[in-house]
Amino acid sequence: GDSVTQTEGLVTLTKGLPVMLNCTYQTTYSPFLFWYVQHLNEAPKLLLKSSTDNKRTEHQGFYATLHKSSSSFHLQKSSVQLSDSALYFCAWNNNNRIFFGDGTQLVVKP
């Protein structure tokens, strides 16, 4: 069935290091993928989105590229900051049936 998978539940990094959060999806439809970020005690909000194969999309220093060949939409940042500590969700929208991954908690240490 249709699904979104995030393999890491928790990622802990030191400030300034690069990060990649994994996201893969399974669907028979044309995918539109999203990354949402949720800071502590706040609502999830959109970070970035894409439906274009092999095109990098960027926002607030984060970037992701949709690869339909591998059904992936990994989130990356070249240098994480303390303020990036949050819960990150990968999601896919099919006619308003939105599939969220289980989320990856990113903890950035000084």
Added chain:
Amino acid sequence: DMKVTQMPRYLIKRMGENVLLECGQDMSHETMYWYRQDPGLGLQLIYISYDVDSNSEGDIPKGYRVSRKKREHFSLILDSAKTNQTSVYFCASSLSEQHTEVFFGKGTRLTVV
């Protein structure tokens, strides 16, 4: 200002009491959602509403019902709350288009004792 508003933000109820969580949005979005969020379980979809009186079950509808009598309002009702319904509940809304983002409210933290 695009906003999803949830009331109340915090709620403590006794087991067996009825619970009403209310949600409003000012964006005229057709689609609205109720999710619950528990540690380690991500966002679990309870119900979707595609418009007034057009509601569908999500992944975990048991123990919940919803009401949508106006496009801008979507209520979640727990008849006879249970302790395992202690959670953070998020309401969200979106346009009825595939590429559109979902806007979330700030959540209601419900504790059933």
